[in-house]
Amino acid sequence: MRNNNSLLLVAATSALLAAVAHLICIVWGPDGYRFFGAGEQMARLAEQGHWYPVTITLVIVGVLIVFALYALSGAGIIRRLPLLRFALVGISLVFLARALGFVAIMPMFPENSLTFWLVSSGICFIIGASFACGTYQRWRALSKG
Template sequence: MLLQANGFLLLGALLTALAGVLHFACIFWGARGFQVLGAGEQLVAMAARRHWYPPVVACAIGCVLLLWALLTLSAAGLGPQLALAKWAVLLITLVYLGRALAFPWLKRVIIGNSERFWHLSSLLCLGLATLHGVGLAQVWQAA
């Protein structure tokens, strides 16, 4: 079954799951974890004060990313074949692409994140959009 899976979608799912796990890890690492991953000073300070907001946001993003990984694995041909998984992966691809391309506008609205965060996360989103898009095109072409 693993040999029949789409490699691009499999890698995209694994990297998405890793991103989700890193968001959960921030909850346990605390302020230092948020800082290492490039969160803004305000969010890091809130985490240092043990404010409720940073872990809730990290948990929400982590949950979304793990759901996306599950849907991508399904579209890749692994695990349960979830209804509309391929269409969901198309939307996921568009979200990643939109996030990657919109960072110049987003960083004007979401103040406080480091330049490293914006550039690295945008590059990662572009890479994930590419993996998901190429893999999805292959899966649809094979159908």
């Protein structure tokens, strides 16, 4: 059953693009981590060949791909995934909390610039709003099945 929802398609595409951006960090190496604002400590660890930057980045990639799959499921593009409504609401909240709560987590990452925080929070807000509004539009259809 195809009941495409353009906002959930935007959410899926955005999450996949974010996953690709994180993969670029790994491929590009230390300069990729610097360019995307991951901080000097992550870049130095990548220079040293430490496992941590690649592992953390791959975990983020995996989570973003799962989020994209849930958006595609909610849009009716792929089969219905378990706990779909709950997951879509949760994913919306994760992105919106990251977007709006960046001031609270800034002190944990002092090397990241204000530009990084503003740009990444804006991106998270757009993705979160796409998930939230798309979920809202499809709420009734998501309750069936």
